[in-house]
Every structure is written in C-alpha cells, then in structure tokens.
Amino acid sequence: MVSDFGETLHHMAAPVVGKSARTRARLVAATRAAIRARGTFTAADVAARAEVVPATFYAHFASRGDALAAAFAATLDEVVDLVGAHLDPARLDPARPDRGAPAVLAAFVDALVDFFAREARVFRAALGDLATNPGVRATYRAHEESAMAHLVPFVAAVRGTGPDDPAVVPVARALLVAGQGLDNPLLFTGEHSDAERAVLVAGLCALVTADPRTPPSPRRPPGRPA
Amino acid sequence: MVSDFGETLHHMAAPVVGKSARTRARLVAATRAAIRARGTFTAADVAARAEVVPATFYAHFASRGDALAAAFAATLDEVVDLVGAHLDPARLDPARPDRGAPAVLAAFVDALVDFFAREARVFRAALGDLATNPGVRATYRAHEESAMAHLVPFVAAVRGTGPDDPAVVPVARALLVAGQGLDNPLLFTGEHSDAERAVLVAGLCALVTADPRTPPSPRRPPGRPA
Numbered sequence: 216m217v218s219d220f221g222e223t224l225h226h227m228a229a230p231v232v233g234k235s236a237r238t239r240a241r242l243v244a245a246t247r248a249a250i251r252a253r254g255t256f257t258a259a260d261v262a263a264r265a266e267v268v269p270a271t272f273y274a275h276f277a278s279r280g281d282a283l284a285a286a287f288a289a290t291l292d293e294v295v296d297l298v299g300a301h302l303d304p305a306r307l308d309p310a311r312p313d314r315g316a317p318a319v320l321a322a323f324v325d326a327l328v329d330f331f332a333r334e335a336r337v338f339r340a341a342l343g344d345l346a347t348n349p350g351v352r353a354t355y356r357a358h359e360e361s362a363m364a365h366l367v368p369f370v371a372a373v374r375g376t377g378p379d380d381p382a383v384v385p386v387a388r389a390l391l392v393a394g395q396g397l398d399n400p401l402l403f404t405g406e407h408s409d410a411e412r413a414v415l416v417a418g419l420c421a422l423v424t425a426d427p428r429t430p431p432s433p434r435r436p437p438g439r440p441a
Numbered sequence: 442m443v444s445d446f447g448e449t450l451h452h453m454a455a456p457v458v459g460k461s462a463r464t465r466a467r468l469v470a471a472t473r474a475a476i477r478a479r480g481t482f483t484a485a486d487v488a489a490r491a492e493v494v495p496a497t498f499y500a501h502f503a504s505r506g507d508a509l510a511a512a513f514a515a516t517l518d519e520v521v522d523l524v525g526a527h528l529d530p531a532r533l534d535p536a537r538p539d540r541g542a543p544a545v546l547a548a549f550v551d552a553l554v555d556f557f558a559r560e561a562r563v564f565r566a567a568l569g570d571l572a573t574n575p576g577v578r579a580t581y582r583a584h585e586e587s588a589m590a591h592l593v594p595f596v597a598a599v600r601g602t603g604p605d606d607p608a609v610v611p612v613a614r615a616l617l618v619a620g621q622g623l624d625n626p627l628l629f630t631g632e633h634s635d636a637e638r639a640v641l642v643a644g645l646c647a648l649v650t651a652d653p654r655t656p657p658s659p660r661r662p663p664g665r666p667a
Binding site: 344392393397400409411 | 480481562565566568569570571572573581585607608611614615617618619621622623625626627628634635636637639640643644645646647648651652653
C-alpha cells in the first residue's frame with residue numbers, strides 16, 4: 216500500500232516544464248471549473264474549457280481518474296496554504312484578545328467553511344473516488360502530512376509547550392479530523408448561525424488545549440431537563 | 442428547492458407491500474453490498490447479487506441514481522438509530538462516572554467511527570452524487586432532521602436545561618456537524634490512537650456544554666513554544 220502510494224506520488228511529481236506545464240495547469244483548472252459547474256466532467260468538456268483538442272487531455276492524463284486526482288491535488292494545495300496562513304504561531308499574541316487562540320481559530324473556521332463551500336463539488340467528486348482511485352488516495356495522504364507540518368507547531372504554541380509535550384501530535388491529528396468535518400453541506404447554506412459557529416469554535420479551542428489523559432467533565436453536572 | 446425535496450420524499454415514501462417490498466429491500470441491500478465491495482455498482486451487478494433478473498432492478502428504481510439514494514437512505518436510517526440509542530437522555534446518570542456525558546460521548550464516538558468505517562464507501566458514493574442527485578439530497582436533509590430530534594433532548598439533558606435554553610438548538614446542530622466529521626478516513630486505519638480519541642471526546646464535551654455567547658479562552662494562556 217505504502218509503496219503503491221509512493222510510486223503514484225513519484226509519477227505525479229515528475230517534472231513538467233515550459234509550455235507543457237502551462238497546458239497541464241490549464242487542464243487542471245478546467246477540470247476544477249467543470250466539476251464546480253456540473254458536479255462531474257468529461258474529457259471533451261475539460262478540453263473545450265481549456266481551449267485544446269481532446270487528444271491533448273489524454274496527452275497529460277492517463278485517464279479521467281488521473282485528471283480528478285490532479286484537480287484534487289491543486290485544491291488540497293490551497294487548503295494547506297490556508298491552514299498555514301491562519302494557524303501560524305506568529306499570529307498568536309497573548310497580550311491581544313483579537314489574537315488569542317479563540318480569535319485565530321474563529322477566523323480559521325470562517326475561511327475554511329468558505330473554502331469548502333466554494334469547492335464542495337470537487338471534494339465530493341474526489342472523496343467519492345477515494346476507494347477506487349489510488350492517485351486520489353495518495354494526494355489525500357500527502358496533503359494530510361503537509362497540513363500536520365503546520366498544525367503541530369501551532370498546537371504547541373497555543374499550549375505553550377514544546378516538542379516534549381506528548382499531547383501535541385494527537386491534538387494536532389484531532390484538529391485535522393475536526394477541520395475536515397467543516398466540509399459539511401449544513402454549513403454552506405446560510406443556515407449556519409453565529410451561535411452555531413461560536414459553539415464549533417468553543418469545541419475546537421477545547422480540543423487544542425485538551426489533556427488526552429484526562430477527558431474533562433462538562434462544566435455543569437449532567438442532569439435531566441427540567 | 443423545498444418543494445422539489447418534498448416531492449422526491451413523497452415518491453420515496455410511496456407504500457410498497459408484500460413480495461414487492463421484500464424484493465426492493467433485497468435490491469437495496471445488494472446495492473449497499475456492491476458499493477461496500479467495489480466502491481461503485483452496476484444494475485446488472487446488483488440484480489445478480491439480489492438473485493433477480495436485471496429488468497427487476499428497473500422495475501424498482503427509475504435509475505442507478507435512485508438505487509443509490511435508496512441505499513443511502515437505508516444507511517442513514519441506521520446512523521439515526523445509532524444516534525438515538527447512544528445519545529439517549531436515559532443513558533445519563535450524574536451519580537455514576539461511567540454514565541456521565543464524557544463516557545456516553547466516548548462510547549458514541551467509538552460506535553460512530555466503527556459504523557462510518559464499515560460504510561465508508563456508501564457514504565463516499567452518495568456524497569459524491571449530492572450535487573447532482575436530488576434523491577440523495579432529500580434523504581440527507583430528512584435524516585438530519587431525524588437526528589436533530591434525538592440530539593436536541595440529549596443536549597438539553599447534558600446541560601441540565603429545558604426548552605428555554607437558547608443554546609440547545611445551535612449546540613445540537615454543531616454536534617450534528619462534528620459527528621459527521623467522524624466520517625474521516627484518518628480514523629479508520631488503526632492510526633486512531635486512544636490519545637486522539639480522548640482529544641476528540643474532550644472537544645465534543647466542550648461543544649455540548651458551550652455557551653455560544655462567550656467563546657471560552659484556552660485553559661492556558663497562549664504563548665510561543667519554549
């Protein structure tokens with residue numbers, strides 16, 4: 216499995232330069248645009264949007280699945296950039312309330328929900344192929360690792376700890392899971408109230424500062440409704 | 442949009458009885474089994490698994506997309522049952538640590554992750570069609586409402602409040618979003634450590650008890666890594 220991913224990544228990372236690279240980038244952008252518009256795509260549709268002949272599509276992608284993996288990779292590049300820009304330890308300043316962890320996480324939630332809403336169809340199409348498309352799986356795993364490279368130092372910074380804090384990696388991975396959970400149609404429809412957003416941010420703050428060895432009790436004792 | 446959903450639901454809810462209903466249930470089960478096995482399905486494949494002639498598939502489903510929506514509906518029925526069984530206010534007992542909100546939520550996380558892992562391909566296939574399949578959208582929305590009917594009384598019970606607590610509905614909706622976030626391949630591969638699970642449970646506990654008007658500060662002041 217791992218070597219399968221490795222080979223696929225190697226293939227995807229093969230250097231492509233000059234005019235050929237520009238054409239490929241145009242085809243990837245056209246694939247994303249087609250999925251955004253219709254939820255799916257054909258090679259002919261993408262070639263027409265990229266203003267190339269259909270044979271050019273197959274000169275750059277072995278299959279439709281290859282084009283989908285490339286479109287997903289380009290989309291995930293942008294997610295990782297967004298994570299890096301928002302969850303940057305340099306953004307945190309304990310002396311300023313607008314730069315505490317809750318404010319930074321709130322801005323991150325807004326930006327990520329907006330991004331997922333815009334790219335929802337690309338995510339659905341790619342994740343729908345996850346089980347059957349090794350290229351989609353490989354790019355998904357690789358981008359998770361890239362996101363972790365941002366999340367680990369951010370979590371350590373919020374916790375005020377260093378590499379000796381054994382909670383940092385599990386907390387960063389839980390934050391990775393929670394962040395992906397924001398790719399949810401419920402959040403995209405304007406039904407997403409400020410109160411709901413505040414609750415999600417509170418949950419993320421608790422998660423970032425959690426001690427995995429002692430799950431906290433709720434703030435009030437559990438009880439029955441009055 | 443709403444009337445489109447309404448009509449689709451009406452169509453899906455049309456009464457089917459006796460032998461016809463049993464054949465349909467067998468076709469739905471065969472569709473789920475085919476997707477679990479291969480990530481996708483054909484009408485011929487499903488008919489063979491259900492031991493009927495291919496024409497019978499089209500006697501029960503107008504299209505492949507209809508069968509997918511029916512398979513998704515059956516899967517979501519089971520999720521809603523799981524939510525109802527785990528997040529039942531009667532499970533909470535403040536006098537017993539093994540029946541406090543953290544313990545109940547931890548058992549729920551385990552059960553939900555197991556369920557999503559087993560049904561991952563059905564979810565990916567259905568959510569991949571969300572943008573283009575009105576039947577999938579309609580059943581998704583309907584099951585969200587059914588899940589909310591369980592979540593609202595559970596949240597009120599954990600908070601020890603009643604229908605006058607304005608936080609209950611936004612908190613229940615945030616819990617619905619967070620629960621769907623557990624449908625994540627990261628959690629399905631045995632890489633999901635106990636520490637990571639404890640962090641996710643801590644986040645959910647904080648979310649259930651959050652006050653949406655005042656996002657909490659992290660437990661420690663934010664700072665830079667040492």
